[in-house]
Amino acid sequence: MGPFKFKQFAVHQDRCAMKIGTDGVLLGAWASVDHHPQSILDIGSGTGLIALQLAQRSAAELVDAIELDGNAYEQCVENFEASPWSDRLFCYHAGLDEFVEEMDAEYDLIVSNPPFYSEEMPSGSTARDMARQESSLPFHELVAGVSKLLSQKGLFSVVVPYKAEEEFKGLAKEVGLFPKRLLRVKGTAAGPVKRSLLEFSFQESDPEENTLTIERERHQYTQEYIQLTQPFYLKM
Numbered sequence: 001m002g003p004f005k006f007k008q009f010a011v012h013q014d015r016c017a018m019k020i021g022t023d024g025v026l027l028g029a030w031a032s033v034d035h036h037p038q039s040i041l042d043i044g045s046g047t048g049l050i051a052l053q054l055a056q057r058s059a060a061e062l063v064d065a066i067e068l069d070g071n072a073y074e075q076c077v078e079n080f081e082a083s084p085w086s087d088r089l090f091c092y093h094a095g096l097d098e099f100v101e102e103m104d105a106e107y108d109l110i111v112s113n114p115p116f117y118s119e120e121m122p123s124g125s126t127a128r129d130m131a132r133q134e135s136s137l138p139f140h141e142l143v144a145g146v147s148k149l150l151s152q153k154g155l156f157s158v159v160v161p162y163k164a165e166e167e168f169k170g171l172a173k174e175v176g177l178f179p180k181r182l183l184r185v186k187g188t189a190a191g192p193v194k195r196s197l198l199e200f201s202f203q204e205s206d207p208e209e210n211t212l213t214i215e216r217e218r219h220q221y222t223q224e225y226i227q228l229t230q231p232f233y234l235k236m
Contacts, residue, residue: 028053037108
C-alpha cells in the first residue's frame, strides 16, 4: 500500500490501525493557529497526520506527538522524518498518563482525534477496535491530561461524535476548560450532524458556533469544505 499523498507531505499508514479519515484532516485544518502557538501537542497521533498539518500551517518551533501503539508510533516517526518539517516534529512512545507525569512542558495548542466507537459494529480487527474504543483513552482522562499540559492562553481542539458533545463539554468544564469555537459536521445538507469539532480555552466566553456540510451531492464538495481542506488535499 503506497502512501497517502498530500500537497506538502505524504503519510504511510499500512501499520496504523486508524487510517486517514475526514475527522483528522478536518481537525488539522480547523484547529486555530491564529494565536501563533510556539509549541503544539497531538495526543494519540496515529499516523502523525494532524501534527504534520499543524507543522505546515504554523511556525511553532515544537510540534510533539504521543502515541501508545508500537506500530503506529514507528510509522509516525517515519512520517515525521520524511516530511519537510522533520526538525520541528517529535513523537513520544507513551500513554497520556505517563507523559503528563514526566513532562513539565506546557503547550500553546493541544489537538486530539481521540479513539471512539462510532455507531458501527466492531470491525473484526482487534487493533482497529482498540484504536476506536473510547476505553483506550477515556474522555475524562483526556481532558484531565490536557488541563495539566495546556498553557494559560493555550487552546485545545478535539473531534468527537456529535452525540458525545454535551458529555465532553461537561467533562471539560470540570477541569476549567470552556468552549470557544464549535463546528458541527454533516455529510450532506439533508443528513444528520455526525461530528463536533470543539475548541476549548481556560477563559470563559460565548462560543462561536458553525455548521459545515461536506458534500452537496456524491463527490460534489461544498465550497466551505474545499476552502478548509484545500491546503492539504491534492485534488482540491
